[in-house]
Amino acid sequence: MNPHLSQATAAGAADDVAPAWDGDNEQWWDWYMSLAEGGPETALVDVPEPESGPLPDEPAVIAELAVPYELPLGAAGAFAADGFVVLPRVVTPGAAEVLRRRLVDLLATTTGSSLRAREMMWLEDPLVRAAVLSPRIAGICAALLGHDTLRLYHDSALCKEPGAGRTPWHHDAHHFPLDSHDVISTWMPLQAVPAAMGPLSFARGMDTWRLLADLPFDKVGTSYDLRVSEALREAGVVVHDEPFALGDVSFHSTLCFHTAGANRTTRPRMVLGATYYADGARVIDHPTMVSGDWRLFVPDTEPGQPAASARNPIVTGPLPDDGSGLVR
Ligand SMILES: O=C(O)CCC(=O)C(=O)O
Known part of the structure; x- marks a missing residue:
């Protein structure tokens, strides 16, 4: 029995994820993180505090994020082939530090244990809103995906505490x-992420997921995590597992298999994440417990309906005539 599952979500076989998630999204993360195989409990590496020199004010950070990013030659092709790309200098160190401090405040009341996470901050915080709706970040996503009109699914703060797995x-x-x-x-890491802090790492190849499609999921223990790493190793798939310099930001397709290492440093690993999708997508007919409390992200929408709620603003491209674009 997995201690994070209720009677309803624990019911059935270990790969039966049909029940809806019946907790909140923080409880979901606690469950999900419990499905990872542990690593060696090495001593925590001391990492210096982020620079605290003069920082830009909020309008300056917002102005920075409003400037579109020039994609390096080959970035869109690399994303299409590999399923992910890591881009340099997407944010300045000053903007990253201002955002990091804001996320520390926004996470102050969270209760999650191994990965403290929070979504939908953009609804209340102008800085997060400017970041996740920004021409810079959303513009990169549109260019990589090759779609003009993207909607926001959700933002997320992902804070992995020292010692978390x-x-x-x-x-x-x-x-x-x-x-x-x-x-x-x-x-988007908001401090550099050395190897010991657990960078996000990616299985190379947009089609790699096909190799893994038949592996049975395990909602109780770590067997799925183990099976995926074994299958990747057996197939000789290259795993991109590199530190992130401050300012590096990664972008991954929904098809790209990824993992992140444990945080074996003395400082929290703070990341601002966000997910976008091409306008026109619908909610699937049978969402599962693996989607957590998805109704928070796509409210007033039933399975099978277009995912176009007021919480899914259009972030790039032309706004639709029906007013469902709102916030830009
Ligand atoms: O930050 C992490 O450890 C996991 C993040 C993740 O899986 C994602 O952003 O898709």
Whole structure:
């Protein structure tokens, strides 16, 4: 029995994820992180505090994020082939530090244990809103996905505390209850992420998920995580597992299998994430417990209906005539 599951979600076989998630999204993360195989409990590496020199004010950070990013030659092709890309200098160190401090405040009341997470901050915080709706971040996503009109699924603060374990191997198509593969997530570390802090790492190849499609999920223990890493090793799939310099931001397709290492440093690993999808996607007919409390992200929408609620603003491209674009 997994201690994070209720009677209803624990029912059935270990790969039966049909029940709806009946807790909140913090409880979901506690459950999900429990599905990762542990690593060695090495001593925590001392990491210096982030620079605290003069920081830009909030309007300056917002102005920075409003400037579109020039994609390096080959970035869109690399994303299409590999399923992910890591881009340099997407944010300045000053903007990252201002955002990091804001996320520390926004996470102050969270209760999650291994990965403290929070979504939908953009609804209340102008800085997070400016970041996740920004021409810079959303613009990169649109260019990589090759779609003009993207909607926001949700933002997320992902704070892995010192000593917290690995994030299990997964691809987001298993998580998001959307009927589209045109879904992309950004992972913006708000401090450098050395190897010991647990960078996000990616199984190379947009089609790699096909090798793993028949592996039975395990909602109780760590066997799925283990099976994915074994299958990747057996197939000789290259895993991109590199530190992130401050300012590096990764972008991964919903099809890309990824994991993150344990945080074996003395400082929290703070990340601002966000997920976007091409306008026109619908909520799948049967969302599962792996989607957590998805109704928070796509309210007033039933399975099978277009995912176009007021919480899914259009972030790039032309606004629709029906006013469902709102906030830009
Ligand atoms: O931050 C992490 O450890 C996991 C994040 C993740 O899986 C994602 O952003 O898709």
